[in-house]
Amino acid sequence: MKRGDFLKGGLITGLSGLLGLKKGRGSSSSSTYDRLMDQVGFNHIQNKELITMNTVLHKANTRGHANHGWLDSKHSFSFANYYNPERMHFGVLRVLNDDSVAPGRGFGKHPHDNMEIISIPLSGDLEHEDSIGNVAVIKAGEIQVMSAGTGITHSEFNRKKDEDVKFLQIWIFPRIKQVEPRYDQITIKDLATENEFYQILSPEVSDAGVWIHQDAWFHMGDFDADKSSCYEIKKAGNGVYAFVLEGRVEIEGQKLGPRDGYGIWNVDSFNFKSTTDSKVLLMEVPMELG
Numbered sequence: 001m002k003r004g005d006f007l008k009g010g011l012i013t014g015l016s017g018l019l020g021l022k023k024g025r026g027s028s029s030s031s032t033y034d035r036l037m038d039q040v041g042f043n044h045i046q047n048k049e050l051i052t053m054n055t056v057l058h059k060a061n062t063r064g065h066a067n068h069g070w071l072d073s074k075h076s077f078s079f080a081n082y083y084n085p086e087r088m089h090f091g092v093l094r095v096l097n098d099d100s101v102a103p104g105r106g107f108g109k110h111p112h113d114n115m116e117i118i119s120i121p122l123s124g125d126l127e128h129e130d131s132i133g134n135v136a137v138i139k140a141g142e143i144q145v146m147s148a149g150t151g152i153t154h155s156e157f158n159r160k161k162d163e164d165v166k167f168l169q170i171w172i173f174p175r176i177k178q179v180e181p182r183y184d185q186i187t188i189k190d191l192a193t194e195n196e197f198y199q200i201l202s203p204e205v206s207d208a209g210v211w212i213h214q215d216a217w218f219h220m221g222d223f224d225a226d227k228s229s230c231y232e233i234k235k236a237g238n239g240v241y242a243f244v245l246e247g248r249v250e251i252e253g254q255k256l257g258p259r260d261g262y263g264i265w266n267v268d269s270f271n272f273k274s275t276t277d278s279k280v281l282l283m284e285v286p287m288e289l290g
Contacts (some may be wrong), residue, residue: 053252054239054266058087060259063098070105074098076243076261090241090263091287092214095171098259100164101126106157112148116172116212118201119144119156120281122245124165130154134183138167141189143200145210149179168243168281173289174213175203184210188220197221197231197272197282217284223249223274231282232269239265239287247278 064075064082075082076096077089088094094115101107106127119126121140128144129135131153138144146152158165188200191208200209201218209218217234231240241263244256250273256262264270265287272280 052266053264053270055252055254056090056263057254058261058263060257060261063259070102072100074259089173089289091239091265091285092173092216092289093170093241093283093285094173095169096241096243096261096283097169098166099169100166101156101158103158103161103163107155109153109155111151111153112146113151114174114177115148116174116214116216117146117148118168118170118172118210118212118218120168120170122166122168124163124167125159126165126167127157127159128154128185130183132181132183136185138185142185142187143210144185145183145201145212147174147179147182147213149174149177149181152181152183170283172212172214172216172285175215175286176213179213186210192220192222195221195223195227195229197229197280215286219282219284221272221278221280221282223247223278223280225274225276225278227274229272230269231272233267234284235286237287238284239263240270241283241285243281243283245279245281248275249273249278249280250275 058076064079064084066073066075066080066082074097077087077094078084079095079097119138120143121138123140126138128138130146137159146154186209188209191198191200197219198221199207199217199219201216202209202211203215205211215235215238219231221229233240241261242251242256244258244260246258248255248257250256251262251264252270254262
């Protein structure tokens with residue numbers, strides 16, 4: 001399957017499902033649907049009438065899975081052939097794919113538009129080339145961002161011949177559309193603070209990390225066992241989707257293991273504790289679309 005068809009199919013399928021979901025779909029009755037809406041809102045969009053904390057748990061083994069031989073991908077949200085009407089997005093967080101690409105293989109040139117696309121390598125070397133003149137290799141300890149805007153094409157390949165490249169592919173709906181396409185890549189190792197969450201992405205050009213066209217903040221945390229922290233929401237109305245990369249942690253008492261996802265919203269802050277040595281990505285995003 002061509003990468004362009006793979007990506008295009010995932011987005012079209014996802015958006016059509018998002019716009020076409022009708023009352024009662026996926027529920028045993030309309031009343032069940034109504035109760036669900038009252039509690040969590042459609043696809044984890046903030047319900048302004050609620051003042052109590054809301055959460056959603058996505059265990060690692062409940063994610064979508066596609067293995068194309070050269071590409072092994074786990075989908076936290078509906079993507080390509082994986083479709084779950086209750087897992088279309090978390091606020092403006094549209095895609096969270098946990099990808100592994102075989103040696104020497106990759107995605108040929110394919111287009112994107114009006115999406116903020118973030119890549120975070122976990123191991124190996126990912127070679128990037130795009131239509132606005134960028135040629136680069138991104139590695140673990142770095143972060144890459146593309147604002148697709150009016151349109152951009154790019155390719156991604158595993159540069160090594162003897163090792164898989166593993167990375168997170170993240171898509172976020174932008175705050176504004178039709179912007180000039182842009183690319184950025186930085187090292188985040190220098191930003192790391194032991195046993196604390198450190199910022200790697202924000203809406204501000206002059207702030208720590210890369211920036212995107214959205215009121216979103218990403219933080220990474222590398223924690224020893226039995227360490228605690230408190231995360232404070234940066235903007236009212238935002239929620240946080242936590243993704244455990246390594247180890248075991250607790251967020252407001254909820255126990256999480258490797259590759260578990262946990263969304264939390266309608267809070268000003270939340271408590272975090274590492275049960276073991278752990279590595280966690282926090283993605284704070286607006287809960288309202290549009």
